[in-house]
Amino acid sequence: MNPDYTIKDYEDNSWPGVSGLFKEVFGKNIDLKHFKWKNEDNPQGKSIIKLAVKDDKILGLSCIWRFRVNFLGESIQAGQSVDAMVDKDHRKMGIFENMAMAAVDDMRKEDMQLRFNFPNEAAYMASLNKINIKKVCQIPQYIKILKGRKALGMFSGKKIINAVGGALFDLYGKAGNIIFKKPKIYDIREVKSFDQDFDTLWDKVKNEYPISIERSSQYLNWRYINGPQGYKAFAAYKNDELIGYIVAALEDKPGKAGETLLLGHIADLICIKEHKDGAADLINEAEKYLKDSGACAISCWMIKEWFYAEMLTKLAFLQLRSPSVLTALPVGDTAAAMKDFIYDYKNWYVTIGDSDYI
Structure with a gap:
């Protein structure tokens, strides 16, 4: 341990220093209500939060966001590494590694089995040889362009390129809607609260998702209904039987020319496989909501x-890039005995709602 700082657990009186570190490192003004919702109100358990402190100044923060994970039909405790940051003047001093390993030690003491997270490629490469994580895969990102010129502003600041490329994307999207869109055959309803029907749905499908965050009604309500962010959820029914749901979200994104763009997300999607057309109806309903809200x-x-x-793909989404990496670290004995299974990406089901990006 570097004698110039100590690693300690987060306490409420640390909040001013933590919020200041968020502002300095990420340029974010983090709301205390959001921080408590995420790390203290989580029905799956409080986060493990480690601080690096020197002379009462907070130099680093590392959080393990707690989850129940479906693991081959069994429920295990797992943690997602989020909000790891170090003061810019105190990097390359081992702070990141020491906070991470202190958190992993706590995970082992609490019988947590698996650590995972979703860094970008640069952050993943920077963490190699610091902690023993391993890349599972890059996560494909599917994009559907709704407003071509605006959407291309996320990738280019050149007006001519955006105008020409945007027109092509608009044509592709319109053609896709004509070719692939079918009449809606499922009853789509907005979800104001996730009830026991969603527990029944998850019990029906969970064995199809070997490694996946448990989608109980309690979790879904905390994540998408009761939190400080704004989401819109829809459910699909056939003969009054729930067969799937989708969660949509909106995010402000900076454009390459300095403008602010509105990006829509499919935050979560679960559907009984035999009802693929229900999944299509859910995606179309989310698209309508996001388009009406102004998403590009x-x-x-x-x-x-x-x-x-x-x-x-049939609904005119394109796989353009893979911005995030899924990494994993077996922590407990159960997970350690299944390393090959964990590192096979085909066993994982993940959505952006499983991360803290939105």
Whole structure:
């Protein structure tokens, strides 16, 4: 341990220093209500939060966001590493590594089995040889362009390129809607609260998702209904039986020319596989909501082996890039005995709602 700082657990009186560190490192004004919702109100358990402190100044923060994870039909405790940051004047001093390993030690003491997270490629490369994480895969991002010129502003600041490329994307999107869009055959309803029907749905499908965050009604309500962010959820029914749901979100994104763009997200999507057309109806309903809200494009994380990827492609979504990496670290004995299974990306089902990006 570097004698110039100590690693300690987060306490409420640390909040001013923590909020200041968020502002300095990420340029974010973090609301205390949001921080408590995320790390203290979580029905799956309080986060493990480590601080690096020197002379009462907070130099670093590392959080393990707690989850129950479906693991081959069994429920295990897992943690997602989020909000790892170090003061810019105190980097390359081992602070990141020491906070991470202190958190992993606590995870082992609490019988947590698995640590995972979703860094970008640069952050993943920077963490190699610091902690023993391993890359599972890059997560494909599917994009549907709703307003071509505006959407291309996320990638280019050149007006001519955006105008020409945007027109082409608009034509592709319109053609896709004509070719692939079918009449809606499922009853789509807005979800104001996730009830026990969603527990029943998850019990029906969970064995199809070998490694996946448990989507109980309690979790879904905390994540998408009761939190400080704004989401819109829809459910699909066939003969009054719940067969799937989708969660949509909106995000302000900076454009390359300095403008602010509105990006839509499919935050979560679960559907009984035998009702693929229900998944299509849900995606179309989310698209309508996001388009009416002014989104210029819709993003969806989806590993390509899941049947949803086929549906997205048919609905004129394009796989353009893979901005995030899924990494994993077995912590407990159960997970350690299944390393090969954990590092096979086809066993994972992840959506952007499983992360803290939105």
